[in-house]
Amino acid sequence: MRTPTVSILIPTFNRAHYVGDAIASALAQTLADTEVIVVDDGSTDATPDLIARFCDTRLRYVRHDVNRGIPETRNTALAAARGDYIAWLDSDDTARPTRLQKQVEFLRDNPAIAMVGSAAGKMNIDGSPKRGTRMPPLSPPMIAAWLLFRSAFQQSSITGRADILKTYCYDPRYRVCEDVDMFVRLQRDHDLANLPEILIDRRLHPEQTVRQFRGEILTSRQTLIQPMLASLQIDATTEDIERHVLLGFADLRDADVDGAFLVWARDWLARLRQANDATHVFDKDALATASDYFWLLACRALIPKIGRAQAIKASLTRLPTNLLGSNARQWARSALPSYLPCTSRRSVQ
Numbered sequence: 001m002r003t004p005t006v007s008i009l010i011p012t013f014n015r016a017h018y019v020g021d022a023i024a025s026a027l028a029q030t031l032a033d034t035e036v037i038v039v040d041d042g043s044t045d046a047t048p049d050l051i052a053r054f055c056d057t058r059l060r061y062v063r064h065d066v067n068r069g070i071p072e073t074r075n076t077a078l079a080a081a082r083g084d085y086i087a088w089l090d091s092d093d094t095a096r097p098t099r100l101q102k103q104v105e106f107l108r109d110n111p112a113i114a115m116v117g118s119a120a121g122k123m124n125i126d127g128s129p130k131r132g133t134r135m136p137p138l139s140p141p142m143i144a145a146w147l148l149f150r151s152a153f154q155q156s157s158i159t160g161r162a163d164i165l166k167t168y169c170y171d172p173r174y175r176v177c178e179d180v181d182m183f184v185r186l187q188r189d190h191d192l193a194n195l196p197e198i199l200i201d202r203r204l205h206p207e208q209t210v211r212q213f214r215g216e217i218l219t220s221r222q223t224l225i226q227p228m229l230a231s232l233q234i235d236a237t238t239e240d241i242e243r244h245v246l247l248g249f250a251d252l253r254d255a256d257v258d259g260a261f262l263v264w265a266r267d268w269l270a271r272l273r274q275a276n277d278a279t280h281v282f283d284k285d286a287l288a289t290a291s292d293y294f295w296l297l298a299c300r301a302l303i304p305k306i307g308r309a310q311a312i313k314a315s316l317t318r319l320p321t322n323l324l325g326s327n328a329r330q331w332a333r334s335a336l337p338s339y340l341p342c343t344s345r346r347s348v349q
Helices: 017-029 047-052 068-082 099-109 140-146 176-189 213-229 240-250 260-277 285-300 308-315 325-338
Strands: 005-014 035-042 059-063 085-088 113-123 129-134 159-161 191-201
Touching: 005 017, 005 068, 005 099, 005 240, 005 260, 035 047, 035 068, 059 068, 059 240, 068 176, 085 099, 085 140, 099 113, 099 159, 099 191, 129 191, 140 191, 140 285, 176 191, 176 213, 176 240, 240 260, 240 285, 260 285, 260 308, 285 308
Parallel strands: 005 035, 005 085, 035 059, 113 191
Antiparallel strands: 085 159, 113 129, 113 159
């Protein structure tokens, strides 16, 4: 059987109202030498009927008889993939037409990179465009430092070498954050990258995992972060670990924290950098840039709780000087075009 260039893997569970858009966008790629594998994790909605309406020989449908959870569904998809490259796409997101062409070209031009992601646009629940861009860290050193705080990738944007990704299965112990666990393990052994271009669009809706399982996500991240802090030889308390996870969490403003959190964060980030100076786990400039970035995010997030004047005063107690460094300048130069106005887009129907 002929090997396609890319296997596009779409795990799904009860997403009949979204998965059609994801499949259509995968089949509409300018790089046409693909297979699209939809793994249905025991859906009880109209997913099987919807998929049956697609008449394209590149589409393969694999179904679990019962719901097994996200990690096992991803592993089923990995095992079924036949392509030289593997691309992931969540069933509520869509890929822009040139996504695979650009990512495969990048991987061919950069043989030392095992996996590449991209920036992400946003769309409303109905697929209409929404303002905003999710810009990830771009270089391998920045990605390594970013993973100390939060995921460095949009899961729907990643494309990698199949012979490597197939050796990094998803751990069923993580019902959520299984992707971050895989990124951390992969990054230990391989260089990873992100492209600054928007190549996928993420659908924002109430059924997203990050909204449904917030508490479980925080707990899983606390488990994931402990070996990383141990590598820095930091003696972290349980409270330190809990607060560190909040520092990298997207909705810090909804957390039960106040101005005292900023005092802790200032001292904690200094401890991380000092520990790294001794252990050399992360690139010094990259960790400093990530620390400055998450410090400013924390100050901004607490404005509604402590007031703008107090937040600005707190931020000045730890000047983010490294945001003027080479890593940060390169990131900003690459990211800027993605924030500029672009032509309107529509979700694939």
